[in-house]
Amino acid sequence: MVSSNDVAKLAGVSQATVSRVLNNSEKVNAATTKKVNDAIQELNYRPNAAARSLISRKSGIIALMCGPLDDPENAEFSGKTIAYAREKGFITELHIQDPNEPAAVFESIGRSQAEGILAGPIMLVGAGVELLEKSGIPYAFCGMEYQGNGSFISMDNRAAGSMAADYIYSLNHRVVGWLGGNSDEPRLHDRYTGFLERMKQQEIEILSATDAISDWDPILSAMMARKDRPTAIVAATDAIGAYAIDFLIAYGYSIPEDISIVGIGNSKQAAMNYLGLTSVGLPGETDIFKAGVDQLIARINGDSIVPVPKGGLMPELFERKSAVAI
């Protein structure tokens, strides 16, 4: 490996001068600068990032924790977050949480050289948050309401659940299924809570499945096998909603003629005409990820904390074609 020392020798200057040129700091003689740059060129020298961050205590890396990317909502969130972080000068390590082993992601993150950790849509499981805390690395939550030391910025997930419930009720559905809302994932749990609360008020019959599962087939089978099968299903995420539609079509149902489906999240996917998934969520242009990244960077820099909206952003209903009145 070629070091700044090699460059210095070739350029006939001291190693410190090479460093100065690299950081184009201070006033270095133009002639010297040229000599050094020529040597850098010739040797194809690249500064060693590890040595730099050993001194500066800055790696230029943040870690993003996120659920599986086959959920378009997660993919969209990650993509936007990574792009925005890059704008802000950070490279992003992506740590994807395996739903079958949700604790693992918290462990690997401790070894990270990241300057900060952004906890996106993930399951908060076991000693996970404690590990985050103990890592000593600044962190922030984004997309869920976690009441800890990390800040958070989020949609009001509970309100979203309630709105889905109200909508389905207004469409005269009285036997309703619910999919998702695993209690380890605060975002989804809050959605379920809001939904349940409102439905209970109306004394609607609810068939809920809130387990942390990746395979919804048996759940959907069980729901649809009943004599009083649901006339509508509300899903904790659009991805689950889309999956339900996929499944139901395979089983011969027509959507929404045979059964109505409502998602939560208002992802891009939901808005596609071939899916047309009615969904409760924030308008597409809402930049939750920006607030998250800004918040995290503020924490990294030890700035006074940027205030976040209390209680989360209020979602809206986006009516498309997957749900109708009966």
Next chain:
Amino acid sequence: MVSSNDVAKLAGVSQATVSRVLNNSEKVNAATTKKVNDAIQELNYRPNAAARSLISRKSGIIALMCGPLDDPENAEFSGKTIAYAREKGFITELHIQDPNEPAAVFESIGRSQAEGILAGPIMLVGAGVELLEKSGIPYAFCGMEYQGNGSFISMDNRAAGSMAADYIYSLNHRVVGWLGGNSDEPRLHDRYTGFLERMKQQEIEILSATDAISDWDPILSAMMARKDRPTAIVAATDAIGAYAIDFLIAYGYSIPEDISIVGIGNSKQAAMNYLGLTSVGLPGETDIFKAGVDQLIARINGDSIVPVPKGGLMPELFERKSAVAI
């Protein structure tokens, strides 16, 4: 920041011993080990990753270059690659290429502390590959056939294009649109080449759009505005195909009654029943990403290069419901 020196002092041992305990190498006295671990616990000490990698010349990080995650094919690829890399002991930095500024990703990657670079589905633009080469960091291509120093592992994209062409021809379509296939992205360019070659043989009228654009609306409008509008459209990726379907539905068309659509890639998305996109690609369980990661790790370790299948893996046709004969 608490260092191994602080731990050593508290434990009443030398700093080297702390290091030994950390790497649970050599034989350290059980009693000493306990003292050290207690001190680590008490101070909540975490080893400094930068210092470690300064010595070991290993960061435990690989960089993955990939196209935008709102293409489900990219999201799927990234997710699987990251998971597999983690299995192999590597954390992944995700570098997403902005289609509007495709060169940027090659520059930022040079500064990376990554031990290796995996070039996934991206546009090879300008001096990009040269920069890769000059970075001195081992790299490998994955998902496209680039004939350089980096190895590659891929589907036979050219064959995929040809197969799509043959299929559409066998369905009696004689005015056919093509979407995508930007020449900067070898993967897509090869698909286009294969398609064009076969179509030209048949003297079919082709309306092609191969620009590097993110907005297909004007292209689709222009195609469908013609008096002899195409009866079928082949898309260079499933994501583009899905977008075309979305657009066409919005314009009042029924798929496949009014127009047939065929994608390439056979992504999970294509297989969803609500989309049902006929596509040419590898079976879903094909693990291209594994070969890519394995290849890269071999290069990192300087192992003798693992051989890759020549000419790429042969794709298959997955007939679903978006294309019919006329």
Next chain:
DNA sequence: ATGAAAGCGCTAACAA
């Protein structure tokens, strides 16, 4: 404007 030297936190000889 430039060089010499200290040291970031750690690992890995080499001693003891």
Next chain:
DNA sequence: TTGTTAGCGCTTTCAT
């Protein structure tokens, strides 16, 4: 088994 010491490649005083 443990301590001492020498760097890894760089930034940053402090001299010159």
